[in-house]
Amino acid sequence: MGSVKFVDVSEQDAIFEGNGWDALVVVTADVTSIQLDEVAMLASHGQKVDQRVGKSVTLLFAPGMAGGRLIIAPVKHADDDYQDVRIFADAAREGIKVAKEAGAKRPLLLVDSINQQRYQHAQHVAALACGQALWQALELREAGGADEPLEAIGILSGNNGAVLTAIEAGRVLARDLCGTEPERMSAPAFADYCIDALQDSGLAMSVVEDRDILERDYPLLCAVGRSSFAVLRHQPRVVKLEYVGEGDIEKTFLFAGKGVVYDTGGADLKIAGGMAGMSRDKGGAAAVAGLMKTISLLKPKGIRVVAELGLVRNSIGSEAFVTDEIITGHAGKRVRIGNTDAEGRLVLADLLSHLRLKAVNAVKPQMFSVATLTGHVVRCYGGYTAVVENSVAKQANVANSMQAKASIWGEPIEVSQLRRDDFSKIVDPSAAADMLSSNNAPSSVTARGHQYPAAFLIEASGLSQHGLNATTPIAYSHIDIAGSATEGHPQYGTPTATPLVGLFAYMTEQ
Ligand SMILES: [Zn+2]
Numbered sequence: 001m002g003s004v005k006f007v008d009v010s011e012q013d014a015i016f017e018g019n020g021w022d023a024l025v026v027v028t029a030d031v032t033s034i035q036l037d038e039v040a041m042l043a044s045h046g047q048k049v050d051q052r053v054g055k056s057v058t059l060l061f062a063p064g065m066a067g068g069r070l071i072i073a074p075v076k077h078a079d080d081d082y083q084d085v086r087i088f089a090d091a092a093r094e095g096i097k098v099a100k101e102a103g104a105k106r107p108l109l110l111v112d113s114i115n116q117q118r119y120q121h122a123q124h125v126a127a128l129a130c131g132q133a134l135w136q137a138l139e140l141r142e143a144g145g146a147d148e149p150l151e152a153i154g155i156l157s158g159n160n161g162a163v164l165t166a167i168e169a170g171r172v173l174a175r176d177l178c179g180t181e182p183e184r185m186s187a188p189a190f191a192d193y194c195i196d197a198l199q200d201s202g203l204a205m206s207v208v209e210d211r212d213i214l215e216r217d218y219p220l221l222c223a224v225g226r227s228s229f230a231v232l233r234h235q236p237r238v239v240k241l242e243y244v245g246e247g248d249i250e251k252t253f254l255f256a257g258k259g260v261v262y263d264t265g266g267a268d269l270k271i272a273g274g275m276a277g278m279s280r281d282k283g284g285a286a287a288v289a290g291l292m293k294t295i296s297l298l299k300p301k302g303i304r305v306v307a308e309l310g311l312v313r314n315s316i317g318s319e320a321f322v323t324d325e326i327i328t329g330h331a332g333k334r335v336r337i338g339n340t341d342a343e344g345r346l347v348l349a350d351l352l353s354h355l356r357l358k359a360v361n362a363v364k365p366q367m368f369s370v371a372t373l374t375g376h377v378v379r380c381y382g383g384y385t386a387v388v389e390n391s392v393a394k395q396a397n398v399a400n401s402m403q404a405k406a407s408i409w410g411e412p413i414e415v416s417q418l419r420r421d422d423f424s425k426i427v428d429p430s431a432a433a434d435m436l437s438s439n440n441a442p443s444s445v446t447a448r449g450h451q452y453p454a455a456f457l458i459e460a461s462g463l464s465q466h467g468l469n470a471t472t473p474i475a476y477s478h479i480d481i482a483g484s485a486t487e488g489h490p491q492y493g494t495p496t497a498t499p500l501v502g503l504f505a506y507m508t509e510q
Contacts, residue, residue, distance in 0.1 A: 002141055002149050003172040004131045006165045008158040012036060014108060015066055021154050022067030023104035025095040027088055027126050028112035029075040030054075035112070042070055057094040059102055069102055071095050078114055085410050088113075088122040089129035096130040100150065108154040118408060124164060125410035127155055128501065131168040135494065138176040139184055166297035167501060173197050174290025174497035178283040178485060182262035187228075187311035190261055190282065191237040194289050194309070198241070201296035208238040217354070220329040220346040220460070221310050223337070224266070227317035236312040238351070239285075241292045243305040250302040252362035253507055256351035258344045258371030259285025259311040266314045266340030267322045268440070277491030281344070283481055284371035285309040291500045300508045306358055310347040314340070323440060326433045330354065331462030334433045342438035344373045345453045345460070352461035352476075359474050360466075366398060367476040369457060370499065375442055376449025378483040381414045385484045385499050388416045388454035391468045393475035402477070405509060406502025411484075413502065422452035426459060435459050454478040 015024050015036060026039060031047065031054040034040040046053040046060040053060070054074050062070035073095030075087050088111065099107040109130065111123040130153055136146040155161060176197075177190060185193065191207045198205060208214055211229060214236055215222045222229075225236035260281040264270060270278065288307050295305055321327070325337045327346075331353035335346070348369045359365035377386045385406075387399040403413040425448065428436040437456060443449035457478055458464050466474035479499055486493035 002136065002146070003169045004134055004150060005152045006127055006158070006161040006168065007152050007154045008161040009108060009154040009156050012156070014154060014156065015039065017064050017066060017068070019066065021106050021108045023069040023071060023099040023102065023107040024062070024066050024110060025071045025073060025092070025099050025107050026110045026112065027073045027075060027091045027095060029078040029114060031072060033112060036110070038065070039070065043072055046072070057098050059098055066108055067104055069099065069104060071098050084412060085119050085122055085125045085408060088119070088126040089410050092126035092129040093133040096133050100134065105151045106154065107150065108156055110156040121408050121410070123155065123158065124160060127153065127164050128168060128171070128410070131171060132494070132496065135172060135175050138180050163298060166294050167504060169297060170290035170294030170500055171497035173293045174286045174500055175495040177286035177289055178280055178495035180279065182279045182313070185261055185279070185282070186233050187237045187259070187261050187313055188233060188235060190259060190285070190311045191239050194239050198293060198296065201293065203292060203296050204242040206240045208240070209235070211235070214238065217330060218310070218350040220327055220335060220350045221312055223321040223325070223327045224314050224343040224346050225312040227320040228313040228315040230317060230319060234313045234315060239309040239311065241289070241307040243292060243295050245299060245301045245303045247301045249304045249363045252304045252306065252359065252365045254355040254359055254362070254365060254367045255288045255291070255305070255307040256348050256355055256369040257285030257288035257307060257309040258282070258347055258369070258373065259309050260344055260347065261311055261313050263314045263341070263343065264316045266316055266343060267320050268340040269316055270341060280486055280495065281372050282311070283485030283495065284369070285311060286495070287481065287485070287497055287500050288370050290497050291503055294500065294504055303507060304362065306355060308351040308354055310351050312347055314343045329460055331460060333435060333460050333462070335460055336428045336433035336436045338436045338438035339440045342443070344371050345437060345456050348457055349460035352457060352463060356462055356466065356474065360472050365474055366393070367463070367474055368479060370479045370481060372482040372485050373453055373480045374450040374482055375444035376446060377480040379444045380450060381483055383483045383487065385411065385413045386416050386450055386480045387413055387477050388418050388451050388480070389477040390418065390454070390458055390463065390475065392466065392473040393477045395468060396475050398475055398477050402502060402506040405505040406499060409501045409505045411498050411502035413499070416451050418451055418454050422448055422455035423459070425452040426456045450480050
């Protein structure tokens with residue numbers, strides 16, 4: 001799988017030659033504050049020779065130390081009021097890249113943390129940033145062109161190596177699923193890859209692949225995939241995963257993941273170059289699959305986690321669904337299609353309808369959808385994840401709690417508010433259908449373009465019957481990761497597996 005293994009190292013002698021490590025990467029905001037005398041001395045000598053030491057990443061020749069390599073990766077602007085823990089990630093990435101390029105196979109990571117609440121997970125965030133920096137694309141690995149992976153990263157004074165290793169294994173799965181090109185990771189291939197990667201995980205797993213069953217149970221999803229049925233290898237799939245922890249179940253988490261393996265826009269075709277990069281429209285399903293992997297490895301007690309991944313190619317062809325059609329979804333709501341490129345919400349509505357039925361009988365259910373849903377969220381927040389929650393989740397403070405957890409783990413979140421206007425936007429003007437899926441303009445030029453889809457999801461999935469005054473209220477939060485699922489190049493950037501880390505922290509930490 002090419003996933004990095006993190007090893008806790010408690011012996012400070014590990015920094016010396018002959019103890020199994022071949023580089024020392026020090027992530028620090030202040031070279032003069034490094035606790036290890038030998039390292040501090042070398043760094044201060046180094047600074048006399050090279051004034052870049054402590055200002056940019058530098059490798060110092062360090063005889064007697066691990067591999068003879070001391071790499072100082074400076075953390076910048078740590079005192080700035082508006083900085084967050086990602087400054088440790090930035091430094092660690094630079095440092096680990098230098099270590100790898102210098103030839104290290106077993107680098108040690110020393111994170112010189114700062115005693116501030118916002119930096120409490122600095123060591124973990126720095127370690128995970130190494131994983132992010134070291135990941136190589138699945139296609140490259142399968143073509144045999146990847147660099148040899150590191151054997152392990154030792155974390156000096158670490159106490160969470162197993163957790164970080166499991167998180168990183170989940171993130172690798174998420175990146176592999178999200179980042180791959182449309183033929184390598186078609187819907188059936190995505191399903192197969194998931195099942196392979198989760199073999200022996202202890203998760204209950206099943207794949208819906210029969211066309212009649214898909215059309216009966218996931219009619220909106222199948223409308224999106226209607227023209228894809230003509231090509232065997234492009235046909236839709238729904239992957240179902242479930243984890244049941246040991247002990248009494250105290251909470252149930254239910255996730256719908258958008259896995260549009262390729263989005264042409266459908267009949268509302270993406271034009272003028274807008275289609276490039278649309279193989280990454282499966283980042284939601286990918287992140288949920290990765291989260292399930294992490295959970296299966298760490299086996300947190302007392303929680304149950306249910307996931308449905310909707311895998312479908314929004315193809316164009318003579319069978320393609322078109323704008324104006326009225327399609328009855330799994331929840332029984334008749335949906336007029338406003339734009340075939342607003343397909344993610346259709347996929348999610350059916351998945352959420354199934355999860356809703358499970359949530360009704362579950363212990364303390366919390367439902368989520370995870371999706372690269374709108375261009376609007378990118379216009380609105382840049383590279384940040386947005387959460388839009390229903391009334392029940394808002395009362396339970398779900399988004400704010402998630403935001404607090406996720407931000408100190410280096411995955412900051414913006415909380416958006418669902419408002420009455422959002423429900424007005426999904427009224428079908430003809431009154432012929434129960435609702436309209438969207439307007440017919442790109443979301444990026446639509447006011448409230450990432451908030452109002454949550455209104456649609458609530459109505460179309462039947463969750464509107466589980467509001468605050470219902471006999472069975474259900475908390476539901478919609479997570480739009482269109483801006484955060486990848487980083488770097490706008491079309492072919494690196495998948496981030498966001499919001500896996502934040503969700504895991506939210507689900508498992510008190
Ligand atoms: Zn689309």
